[in-house]
Amino acid sequence: MKKGTFKGLEAIILENEHLKAVVLxxxxxxxASFYxxxxxxxxxxxxxVEQLPMPHYGxxxxxxxxxxFNDLFPGVDEGPHPINNRKVPDHGEVWSMVWEVDEKLDNGVTLEVKSPVFPYILKKTITLxxxxxxxxxRATNTGEAPFAYIWAPSILLNMNEHTQIEVPEDCNEIISIEPDNEHLGAWGSRHPFPITQSKDTKEEIDLSKMAPKEARNVEKFYFATRLxxxxCRAVQKDINKALYYSFDPDKIPFLAVFKNHGGWLGDYNFSLQPSTGMYDDVYVANKIDRVAKIAPESEDLWIFRITVEELN
Structure with a gap:
């Protein structure tokens, strides 16, 4: 571990013979970077951009x-939290907050953040x-009532015409959560995965692959059943490698996919999002029991790994 800068901000740099990660x-x-x-x-x-603008809370x-790679917690969509109806900001609280450096390790760092609105402390140890x-x-509930939360990693990945996603075999049906999409239809529309038919053009579509940037659309969907x-894997055949995500499905039982074909901010990227809850809205997820909960004055622990693999 060493200190440095990245796009104008103070950074912690984790580096070995094979990989380099930059933490802000x-x-x-x-x-911010995984090279x-x-x-x-x-x-x-x-x-x-040459200089990253600093966000503020909310x-x-x-x-x-x-x-x-941003952590989304305690929800994804902006809206009320079931514990007190206070607003969860867009994409959650913690991505826009300053995290304190709790411990420096040879090959990693421990960071911590405390909500100014909700009764929790979130700590993470990043190890290269x-x-x-x-x-x-480690998420600690400091309150006297169960605390519902959705955690998901928003890891925006580079993509091109060679990019493909792979998921477990029983992930064979998806639910679209975009308000409206030319191919997937309205929010709540269900489709088989990976091959389905466009609602608009009626053409066959492979949802495990990416459309060109010229498509100018956005897709986000959840797999319909618990994992x-x-x-899950992001496969890059052009470099003969894959990025493999692994986690405990008892702790993280849901999986979403976000694909941005130039339709949001003009960017071209995608994200595989294992999640502790479903549909992004923690208030709704709590209502339908598709959410994680921490008992009063207790804590939840989970581990998320990313592995670079060579393709056979």
Whole structure:
């Protein structure tokens, strides 16, 4: 671990023979860059700016150059929280807050943030491995009532015509959560995965692949059932590698996919989002029991790993 700067902000740099990761404690504790030295490839989507603007609490996510790996917590959509009806900001609280550096490690760092509105403390230890990145989370409920939350990693990845996503075999149906989409239809529309038919053009579409940037659309969907296996992969055949996400499906039982074909901010990127809740809105998720809960004065622990794999 060493100190440095990244796009004008103070950074913690984790580096070994194979990989380099850049952490920005003041910008939501985000992992801003994940660079594969051997492939000479940046996995994380980079905002095309020389200076990253610093968000403030409650900022709108899309106004602050979305890029890299941000934690979304305690919800994703802006809206009321079931514990006290106080507003959860857009994409949650913690991505726009300053995280305190709690402990420095040889190959990692522990960061911590405390909500000014809700009764929780979120801590994470980011460790650079020989073949990837491990993040260990600890969410503590400091209140006297159960605390509902959605956590998801918003990891915006670079993509091109070679990009493909892979998921467990039983992930064979999706639910669209975009308000309206030319191919997937209205919010709540269900489709088989990976092959479906466009609602608009009636053409066959492979949802595991990406449309060109010229499509100018956005897709976000959840797989319809709880996960029985805790993994998903982003495959880049052009560099003969994949980014493999692994996690405990008992802790993180849902999976969403976000694909931005130039339709949001003009960017071209995508995100695989394992999640502790469904449909992004923590108030709704709590109503339908698709959400994680921490008992009063207790804590939840979970581990999320990213591994760089060579394709066979």
């Amino acid at each position: 404690p003041d910008f939501g504790g985000k992992v 594969d030295k051997k492939a000479d490839y940046e996995w994380f989507y980079q905002a095309k 900022s709108t996510f899309g106004e602050y150059t979305p890029s890299g 491995l020989d073949d990837g990145l491990e993040v260990r989370y 029985s296996s805790g993994w």
